[in-house]
Amino acid sequence: MPDGPDLLTLGRRVRHLRTRRGLTLDALGAAVGCTPSLLSLIENGKREPRLSLLRALAEALRVEVGDLLAAEPPDRRAALEIDLERAQRGPLFGELGLPQVKPSQKLPMPVLEQLVGLHAELARREEEAIATPEEARRANTELRLGRQARDNYFPEIEDLAEDLVTRSGYPGGGAVSHRTVARLAESLGFELLHVADLPRSARTVTDLKNGRIYVPQASTPGGHGLRSLALQAIAHRVLGHERPRSYGEFLRQRVEITYFAAASLMPRTASVDFLAARKREKDLAVEDFRDAFGVTHEAAAMRLTNLATVHLAIPLHFLRVGDDGALFRGYANDGMPLPQDVTGAIEGQLVCRKWAARAVFERRDRATEYYQYTDTPAGTFWDSVQMGTRGPDDAGAFSITVGVPYAHAKWFRGRDTQLRRSSTCPDPACCQRPPADLADRWAGAAWPSARMHQQILAALPRGRFPGVEDAELFAFLDRHAPQDAG
Template structure:
């Protein structure tokens, strides 16, 4: 078998030795001993040209050659295979070589610079720094709105395929919340969440100056989780925010490398928080009892476990299919009819754009999610049957109002009045309270004649005799947030952490800085 080259496998991909690192260690040891390639080749019985390929990370040596090289250089084989560069220059040469073999550099169409010994160290430092900055900017700008929508669609379809149920997160959440003292039978208290944090080495602190761009901030160095002093109106409660911060640690998340990974982490931490606030055993016991009584209701589930209506509705989607055998759908719709968040594994024909994304699409005017806004009494749930091209569905809808979106920022998509819908196919309505409603609508969407086109008589009368001034939706012009944690202002966060760091740590750092200045 012919030796592999780095065109067969990238160096450092985990399938074998890091060829660039190996080559630079061999070169470092060779030059340190005053040997030329010819001299080393004579000692190991190999051609200098082969050794040059090895030293440049372009050829993987056979084990026999590796042993001969170790003997000739007076080291062990393990010393050659170490994963640390022998010196700063070798580290920079490896970094430059890797950067110039990558896709980003290839797209620039520039000639490569050979990292030879004749290249001055300051020039090498500058080239590596420039390549790292190019990579950083590329990572920040990687998520176009189209890519983000596709990534979100993939996540939604994945959740749909598994019934929106993540058994491994359920197991972890139930174990941790149980160890923190939750014995079942009701809501998880703030104290229980605090004990859970303490068991993982964190203290929860409430502050008034949390950075505007962050919902929470975790100080990994000092074991602190900073939360606002009050819940976000209509959004996440303080228990949920704390649990989401904890989730990053217990789920062993690393800094997201793409917008898709960022979105996946958000799904996982939200799921973990919900699984802690309505632990599986207690929640399933409650829901199964209500199903037997044919009295399932989101409002009862909400009140029993101390959740927001939206959180209770979403938690129901986690458990209903897996443990109750009920397919269902969930919608969050704005009063303008735009779908903000949706999930369905029951065949409900959700509106989609050409990429398959549902966010921002208008739902049918006949659906319960929009009919609920026409009610005068919005304090209780609204029930409706809707005939669609995919069958008849029963829905339970609760409306609400908020002035901020789920990230806590004012205005924009998701602000204002909204409705939360949980619905099931007609055959499963028998398990729910409100199934006896006489309210019924018929929807032919996505047929434009259903509700997207005005009646012909009105169009004929007003099409040429009207000129409305459209309200501008500013969010369509906003750039997608950038950075490893999109939308987070690092300057604000780091200044906040510095402000709140324990005084002992601040004093130690100041002392170190003074010592460095004196040195």
């Protein structure tokens, strides 16, 4: 029962008191009127004694019943024995398939301490590997601040990506072809294969044994293209990634592989030459950058955050916002006041209704770029916004925003827009607090049923890689492995 005694602690107290008085199991059993085997079960926490037996044990051991039921183990050895017993009864140990070690008096103290310490470390690493939403937000915040501090620029990845793409046949301008990506994979000993039955929990799968990279047969609307997915899989190999030991490391690897893919599809030299020429003409535009390299609008916008500050001396911000106003992804090194919670996390926070990223959803024409100036407590910013969808009928619509401080708008197409709004967020009076007359009219008379996003509650499934189901993954690999593979 939940309010019953802790049987392991009770058992160790009985054993501790029995051995301290020099009694054997047979002797104590004879004194209390029970068999030695029953006493052994009680001492090992596998049987709960009846109250009458508990009183008899207390009398024979010359203690009070309350002493036997105390919550604390009698000494450090007993505490370690209890910890080891509990660890070996848990599901984590059961998954290892290892034999149990009996925490008896014959087990040396150093061995006992080492076993308990190993189990504790195993449990700690398991908890780190399955990230909770809180852990994910903390890790995301650390990564975002780190990227901001270095202007989201990774020169070592830039060098590696440009070298590999150039050696794979990239002519030095325009879009990187699928054939170039395939050659890059071949140079590393991998073959790209398009399949229709990838595990639902994986975007790509790499077969290290047989030198194969499995990618989907088609791109996902609003998601990564096939070239990008293949390059991300390749990135794990060329960047020397090992199996992530924590969720924070898993997220860091995701940032690095996404960066490598973008730096390969939009190589630094060709991209900077293109962007610098447009800057001289005061005609910078994400859509032109996107079309010149044959990537998605979001990929081009994110790539600008890598190159604009370091190579063009332009600070900027990037936002991906859902049609409900929630911020999916954001970056800023220009002082744009991104909404954040008390921990500093920005994911899921609502952006101001007056920001261009959200005002764009009010338009009927969603095919063309939307430009707007926004006055904020941190200054005036200019924004260029493009709409996108993840499915038919505008289901899952989102906006992609690239913006700069007012002084740098002069380099961009759309700077002559007359649209201008004023935002005082995070002041609730800006756009969060309803007008007083509406609040008075409807206070206490409305009860909405909120839409629940289940993903904010669930931890990622356990596995060798966060979020990937091992059983599904290995079944897929076995299904597609060459017939002559061992």
